[in-house]
Amino acid sequence: MSGLDAVSIITAKRDGRALTDAQIDWIVAGFTAGRVPDEQMAALLMAIVFRGLDRAETSRWTAAMIDSGSRLDFSDLPRPTVDKHSTGGVGDKITLPLTPLVAACGAAVPQLSGRALGHTGGTLDKLEAIPGWRAQLSSARMREILADPDVSAVICAAGDDLAPADKRIYALRDVTGTVESIPLLASSIMSKKIAEGTAALVLDVKVGSGAFLKELSQSRELARVMVELGADAGVHTVALLTDMQTPLGRTAGNALEVAEAVEVLAGGGPADVVELTLALAREMLALAGIDAIDPADALADGRAMDRWRSMIRAQGGDPDAALPIARHVEQLCAQDSGVLRRLDAMAVGVAARHLGAGRARQGDPVQPAAGIDIHVKPGERVVAGQPVLSLHTDTPAALSAACAALEDAWDIASPGTAVPASSLVIDRVEA
Ligand code: URA
Numbered sequence: 512m513s514g515l516d517a518v519s520i521i522t523a524k525r526d527g528r529a530l531t532d533a534q535i536d537w538i539v540a541g542f543t544a545g546r547v548p549d550e551q552m553a554a555l556l557m558a559i560v561f562r563g564l565d566r567a568e569t570s571r572w573t574a575a576m577i578d579s580g581s582r583l584d585f586s587d588l589p590r591p592t593v594d595k596h597s598t599g600g601v602g603d604k605i606t607l608p609l610t611p612l613v614a615a616c617g618a619a620v621p622q623l624s625g626r627a628l629g630h631t632g633g634t635l636d637k638l639e640a641i642p643g644w645r646a647q648l649s650s651a652r653m654r655e656i657l658a659d660p661d662v663s664a665v666i667c668a669a670g671d672d673l674a675p676a677d678k679r680i681y682a683l684r685d686v687t688g689t690v691e692s693i694p695l696l697a698s699s700i701m702s703k704k705i706a707e708g709t710a711a712l713v714l715d716v717k718v719g720s721g722a723f724l725k726e727l728s729q730s731r732e733l734a735r736v737m738v739e740l741g742a743d744a745g746v747h748t749v750a751l752l753t754d755m756q757t758p759l760g761r762t763a764g765n766a767l768e769v770a771e772a773v774e775v776l777a778g779g780g781p782a783d784v785v786e787l788t789l790a791l792a793r794e795m796l797a798l799a800g801i802d803a804i805d806p807a808d809a810l811a812d813g814r815a816m817d818r819w820r821s822m823i824r825a826q827g828g829d830p831d832a833a834l835p836i837a838r839h840v841e842q843l844c845a846q847d848s849g850v851l852r853r854l855d856a857m858a859v860g861v862a863a864r865h866l867g868a869g870r871a872r873q874g875d876p877v878q879p880a881a882g883i884d885i886h887v888k889p890g891e892r893v894v895a896g897q898p899v900l901s902l903h904t905d906t907p908a909a910l911s912a913a914c915a916a917l918e919d920a921w922d923i924a925s926p927g928t929a930v931p932a933s934s935l936v937i938d939r940v941e942a
Contacts, residue, residue: 513537517551524558532571539575543676549683556680556689564694569736570743572694576702577744579676583621583650583708588657590619591799595791596704597715598696598723598733599631601860602758602885605715606634606666607772608780608788608810609795611818614664615809616792618799619657622666623673623707627869627877630721630860632763635668636869640766640835640879644828656825664822674702682873696723697736704746711747711798713791714738718937719756721856727752727937734940742942747798752938753787757854757889760784764868764882764903766834776816781888783935785810790936837880837903841910845893849923852930854889858920859900862913866904878905890930893923 515537524530538555541547564572585592593613597603610620624646626633635646646668648656656665671678677699684690684699704712716734717723724730734750741748760781762771774780775788792806809815820830863869867878884901887893899921902913924930 517541517547517555521551521554521558524555524562527562529565530568535568535571536575539572539579539676543579543679552680553683553687553689556684556687556695559695560689560692566739569694569698570740573698573702573705573740573744576674576676576680576698577706580672580674580706582706585619585621585654585657585708586710588619590617590663591711591801592619592621592709593711593713593795593799594620594622594704594707594709595713595715595795596700598700598717600717600755600759601630601632601721601856601863602760602763602768603632604637604760604762604768604772605784605788605791607637607769608775608784608815608819609791610664610666611776611822612788612792612806612809612815613795614662614822615814615818616796616804616806617801618663618795620664621653621657621707621709622664623669623703624666627864628873629871630857630864630869632765632768632863632869634666636877637765637768638666638828640769641823641828641830642832644823645826648826659825662818662821662825664818665826666822667826669703669707674706677702685873691724693729693733693736697733697740701737701740701744705741705744709746711795712741713794713798714748714750715787715791716750716752717755718752719754719856721755721758721860731938731940738940738942748942749794749798750940751790751794751936752940754933754935754937755856756933758856758859758885759787761885761888762882763859763863763885764866765877765879767882767884767903770834773819776810776819778811786935835880837878838905839903839907839910841902842898843900843902843914843917845887845895845897845899845923847923848895849893849926850928850930851887851889851891851893851899852922852924852928854885854921858917859883859885862902862916862920865909865912865916866902867906867909880905890932892926
């Protein structure tokens with residue numbers, strides 16, 4: 512008998528007391544094993560939303576979730592390992608060019624990625640738009656690819672044994688209004704990243720309408736807690752706070768974003784995608800102790816593109832295959848001439864989901880070709896009648912919901928108005 516019980520743990524947190532290590536270990540393990548029922552874990556999660564967890568509790572909660580499964584270990588690889596995690600946004604295809612770029616500069620990049628949910632896109636859904644590409648890899652195959660000096664980068668789905676407690680707790684949070692809690696968000700993200708076995712980690716914490724947390728102060732706090740969790744677990748962690756008020760780049764949607772990522776790897780692409788890719792690459796390389804190489808050179812001279820091609824092939828994909836094209840495309844045009852003052856990330860993300868690029872519930876299918884082309888970005892001039900967005904879908908019945916989501920998505924200021932450029936990288940947080 513452990514002498515522990517769920518009701519006393521719930522009431523302790525409800526009354527604002529810190530949980531002990533033993534209480535945290537017991538409840539997380541008990542819930543994962545099915546001994547603690549959903550209603551008791553839901554009550555505890557809601558108590559945590561209101562009362563919070565302090566640093567020691569958050570660290571232990573994270574460790575308990577890691578211990579619920581197995582932890583990968585790549586410390587014997589000849590190259591330093593480093594990964595990046597984004598808290599999710601609209602048009603955020605940065606992982607696609609970043610992973611091969613950082614590998615081309617000398618690091619090994621073990622990226623366990625997720626799928627689209629709600630208004631945010633998912634890296635695995637994007638890559639699955641490439642014919643033949645597979646997201647599921649065994650740990651042995653993952654290690655083989657990371658050890659291959661011509662690849663050393665992998666983007667794949669987490670196995671069932673990686674922080675299984677987080678999978679169960681996250682599913683319960685999703686249906687009990689307990690997602691938006693900083694310690695729960697931070698421990699969920701960091702349990703998977705620490706279990707994945709990377710030695711160093713750069714976090715891209717989004718701020719603005721398309722982010723999980725809209726306010727800068729909340730995003731800053733989330734970044735601080737995650738950086739501390741990394742430090743507590745021996746993973747060198749740095750966070751950048753970056754703007755997600757407007758979509759990144761000029762596309763949102765799976766195949767459309769792959770095409771844009773390939774443009775970046777070819778030395779072109781939208782300036783904001785290039786800027787953020789390079790900012791994150793510099794942070795990752797610094798943490799990996801690789802400072803002799805400028806990632807901008809590896810983008811410009813084709814080394815990152817070569818690495819992309821070998822990375823896609825290593826997972827069964829054909830980097831030369833044509834990407835899927837949607838059956839229907841509809842343009843939304845500017846009503847007035849002037850300067851685009853605002854294009855709302857959340858509205859574009861919701862519309863892309865309606866078109867089929869994302870999913871409302873876990874497990875829903877996505878359309879690889881669905882999404883949105885963004886012809887005009889904030890600060891650019893626009894003429895009445897000119898297309899601002901093109902909506903791509905295989906299901907034209909979805910267009911009305913997408914158009915409704917975009918009703919108030921942009922503003923046009925009168926010609927000549929100066930629209931101040933917002934900076935993409937807002938701040939940097941380290942331990
Ligand atoms: N992504 C995660 O992995 N966990 C959360 O809690 C939210 C987003």
